[in-house]
Amino acid sequence: MKNAKLKVSLLGCGAIGRTIVENSGDEYEILAVFDRNTEKAEELAGICSAEVAKSMEEFLEYASLSDVVVEAASQQAVRECPKILECTNLVIMSVGALSDSELLEKLINTARESGKKVLIPSGAVGGIDALKAVKGLAEEVVLKTVKHPESLKGAPFFKEKGISENIEERTVLFEGSAIEAIRLFPANVNVAATVSLACMGFDRTRVIVIADPNVRENVHEIRAKGEFGELVFKVRNRKHPKNPKTSYLAALSVVKLLRDLAGEMRVGT
Ligand SMILES: NC(=O)c1ccc[n+]([C@@H]2O[C@H](COP(=O)([O-])OP(=O)(O)OC[C@H]3O[C@@H](n4cnc5c(N)ncnc54)[C@H](O)[C@@H]3O)[C@@H](O)[C@H]2O)c1
Missing domain, CATH: 3.40.50.720 (NAD(P)-binding Rossmann-like Domain)
Incomplete structure (x- = not known):
């Protein structure tokens, strides 16, 4: 019953x-x-x-x-x-x-x-189960996020670095720690934070942020390496029908x- x-x-x-x-x-x-x-x-x-x-x-x-x-x-x-x-x-x-x-x-x-x-919850990404399992063993965790430039507009990154928000071709905007990525792109905080908490923490998790006018979805790719082997996860997220900032x-x-x-x-x- x-x-x-x-x-x-x-x-x-x-x-x-x-x-x-x-x-x-x-x-x-x-x-x-x-x-x-x-x-x-x-x-x-x-x-x-x-x-x-x-x-x-x-x-x-x-x-x-x-x-x-x-x-x-x-x-x-x-x-x-x-x-x-x-x-x-x-x-x-x-x-x-x-x-x-x-x-x-x-x-x-x-x-x-x-x-x-x-x-x-794992939120907008997959692979959190595996990242948790290799906590303490991973030598490197990298989160690569690719978004349409529109979705990145308003991020403090552009003002701080003096870079234009109008991006017309695929551009690597940022490579650095998760804690720095969160400060410069606060609208992308959730995925970076979940990946950090699951495995290597906010200072040691690496984040790459790419603006690409040719992508429609938010794409997140997570790679981790260590004596266990290599993990690679990729998601292409559709927007939530009620909130385009949130992945369904x-x-x-x-x-x-x-x-x-x-x-x-x-x-x-
Ligand atoms: N973990 C993830 O991967 C992930 C993914 C997407 C969104 N999120 C986060 O989840 C949260 C909700 O997302 P959503 O798409 O439902 O947002 P939403 O904007 O559609 O809804 C949020 C609601 O919360 C209310 N609200 C905000 N602050 C409040 C407060 N202090 N007290 C009471 N009500 C408050 C707002 O009025 C609004 O109705 C956001 O913070 C978003 O960044 C997390």
Whole structure:
């Protein structure tokens, strides 16, 4: 006989929140939602008959009745997350926020004290299972991200380096550490942060950022080397229909994580 469904509450009712709601069913149900834009929260709650929290304080009450909270809001929202972790497990989508080592330490210490867990989905990339397995053995991890120049516009990189944002041919813009890449291209933080956390950390993970007017999708290629051999993973991500800045795969990856939490068996490291 199937046990009660996993109770999930959502912090953030945008593109990813919607995909989570649309895929709820036998495995998990949505208990409560919170968004700083109450209209968005109400719209999403209407689809799944969830409670709408009107404030973070109210949301924390629902969080304590949930098996897990999913943060799918913003890096700023992650700063509120230690309070959530005091009362339940926490999935973090805005994983770039964890490049702030103080915040990361605070979350880990809170989880240790409360006995709850911080869960980071693979998000917009694959291969995170293998990178985790070779942690401590990898001699090199390189993430190569290729994007259309439009998707890179507004990055602090261009101002700081005095380079024009109007790029007409494939150009390698940056090669360096993940921590530096995150500073110069804050809109690309999530993949770089997930890869860093999985294996070699923010200082030792190498990132290459390429602008290419001929690509439509966001392409991420991860390479790792060590005594275990060589790992190569490549994804060409389609945009989420509700948010062109988010890859659809990222939303699917958190749905799968929730189904795994609810289910009897989990495949993959
Ligand atoms: N891990 C990954 O690979 C990955 C991939 C894509 C997106 N993301 C991240 O996931 C997050 C959600 O993505 P999305 O596409 O659903 O974004 P979205 O913009 O469609 O939705 C975010 C929602 O969160 C709300 N929000 C933002 N800050 C808030 C706060 N402090 N308190 C309450 N509500 C707040 C906004 O009003 C909005 O409705 C983003 O931070 C994004 O960068 C991660």
